[in-house]
Amino acid sequence: MRRIITGLAVTALFTSYLAAADAPKGRTPNDIVDAAPVAEWTRIAASDLVVMDLAPDEKGRARRAVIQLIPAPFSQGWVGNIRKFVAARWFDGIAVVRVQDNYVVQWGDPDGETPGKAKALPAGMQTVPQRDYVRPVDQGLLHAFKQLNDGEADRTVLSPTNPDAYLRNGFTLLYHGWPIATDGQNAWPLHCYGMVGVGRNLSPDTGTGAELYTVIGQAPRQLDRNIALVGRVISGMEHLSSLPRGTGPLGFYKTAEERTPIISVRTGDQVSDLPAYEYLSTESASFTAYADKRANRKDDFYITPAGGVDVCNVPVPIREVKR
């Protein structure tokens, strides 16, 4: 998201991103990210990435989505299952089966519920209990929560004055790289755009991880604490979000031909042509400035800053670097 010259202003919606050749008034969120020092970026271990290669598009172009698995303490039972699915190459040959506009893209075994046709699961799948949708807070988070409750936090995304419609007694924040909520006792990840979750049947089923989805619209936060989140798409999201919407109920494709095949799924350490990825530490000064700027846009384009921002509207910056 580099600056482009004003000659392109033909299409000048949101030109705050465009460099006014004649000196812009204020820095933009992207300016802050671009200027963040190397030390503020955190490398994501290749072994924590899941690389999903879809069938090429109709013009033969490759389509790859890269998912970062969520770290402990969240959802580790499901994450462990997913690692087993990948290791067994179980995901190879499944397909995108559902695209519901402003909701989710979902992939899995198209015959998953058809007796006699469903692909057998690898051995050793864990059945994770519902209580694992949330996790007890750690000391660092407890400290942050106390700061918030005492009004001592001075960061926009970690602020007692930043309300959230889905929480009566608690806060949302960006913490150790992830959007989470906490009520001071438990914490849980949030259904923001691009987050990856585990499809499941009716409660008390919690899903194995064989069927996954990612959010492609307004954050469906009502799913928080009701379904396991296991990661997020950090590259290639556009290959999923731009797929044709299904015309069956809930956006399922009506015919096999409409589905997008998934050719192979590997962990990042098994993929030789993968770049490395870094995220801007959510505990860094630059991230604080970036989030604050997203909450208070005022520059050549913006005239009225909101003074606040939704946690799902502060995407954690990700960049590619040489491996």
Next chain:
Amino acid sequence: MRRIITGLAVTALFTSYLAAADAPKGRTPNDIVDAAPVAEWTRIAASDLVVMDLAPDEKGRARRAVIQLIPAPFSQGWVGNIRKFVAARWFDGIAVVRVQDNYVVQWGDPDGETPGKAKALPAGMQTVPQRDYVRPVDQGLLHAFKQLNDGEADRTVLSPTNPDAYLRNGFTLLYHGWPIATDGQNAWPLHCYGMVGVGRNLSPDTGTGAELYTVIGQAPRQLDRNIALVGRVISGMEHLSSLPRGTGPLGFYKTAEERTPIISVRTGDQVSDLPAYEYLSTESASFTAYADKRANRKDDFYITPAGGVDVCNVPVPIREVKR
């Protein structure tokens, strides 16, 4: 979004929508909408619709998006301009020029800023001042605001306990069919998914309406009060949201070939094969129950209700009826 049988549970993410053949625990938001009496539905005048026919897709299938123009008191200067653009058939032959993932789809004259090549605007375009991004509250809204401030409102989406990250002193609500915010003095529409706004250059430019966009991701609420909203897509959103993302800066397409041509744009009363559209009155009992259910999901699928919901996560139900 009708019920489907559990045999389809192959793909059972969010099966709360699926009718459990053996009696579901609770009604879903869609159940409530389906049961709403005829009197609670409000017809949208065909003259307030803008019908945008894109070029057919690569398989020759028609692609039509229908936009409802926002009513008074909001953005009427820009809406008036757009009516003139449509009447002059000025939009015929423009194109989708930009698709930025998790942000906007934008359409306009690809040569709009190129001297000598830009399409001449129709006569009589109004230059609307920035102050028109907001409008003084009317008596009805003032009453609702007082209810909210006094804690007398008992509706989830019209409730003093439903906070919003983008407002320090005010409330968001669904009012007369639209998502709006008010601080008790002014009101303004909100950048929810599918809302349509007016592209513009740097402030103090406010745009004419020649270049429009719609939101295809997490609500970019920082744009509220900074740009004019003129309507929302009520049908065919999937033809816009699933377009390939542009690979140039800000999601602009790099080549003319990547753009999707817009064949014709007409008001609804000029289109003979258009159905009529109705929305569920936001002042109806069913809408209240629907919004409340979206804030408090608990049924065969959901185990932990949030107790709140973001205003942009309560889409106003729209349905087609015979004209």
